Amino acid sequence: MFWTPERVDELKRLWLEGLPMAEIGRRLGITKNAVVGKAFRMGLQRRPSVKPREEPDLPRVVEFSQSTCVWPVGHPGDASFHFCGERAVPGKPYCTEHVARAYVARTERGAIKTGSAA
Numbered sequence: 001m002f003w004t005p006e007r008v009d010e011l012k013r014l015w016l017e018g019l020p021m022a023e024i025g026r027r028l029g030i031t032k033n034a035v036v037g038k039a040f041r042m043g044l045q046r047r048p049s050v051k052p053r054e055e056p057d058l059p060r061v062v063e064f065s066q067s068t069c070v071w072p073v074g075h076p077g078d079a080s081f082h083f084c085g086e087r088a089v090p091g092k093p094y095c096t097e098h099v100a101r102a103y104v105a106r107t108e109r110g111a112i113k114t115g116s117a118a
């Protein structure tokens with residue numbers, strides 16, 4: 001059986017490094033098509049075309065499929081733009097801190113809009 005847990009980990013690691021699929025295949029000794037097929041079955045997301053490689057602490061693509069905070073940090077388009085990546089509150093897209101911030105932001109907007117009677 002080719003896909004041992006070690007090889008799966010290696011595929012994931014190379015995938016997350018942003019290597020071309022043909023290169024991943026070369027390193028694993030398999031075809032590019034085998035890499036694509038396996039990555040698809042593993043549910044690995046399509047990688048962003050521009051990857052800020054100099055930011056090793058960025059949350060990885062695969063982690064977004066687990067419950068991690070997707071609160072945007074910085075400005076989209078900037079090289080430093082990323083998502084929070086902390087463990088999300090179950091049922092929410094954000095971590096505890098950002099759920100609180102999202103909630104406060106919403107209440108403040110609502111209060112302004114409705115002209116709170118308080």
Ligand SMILES: [Zn+2]
Pocket residue numbers: 069070071084085086094095096097098
């Ligand atoms: Zn967060």
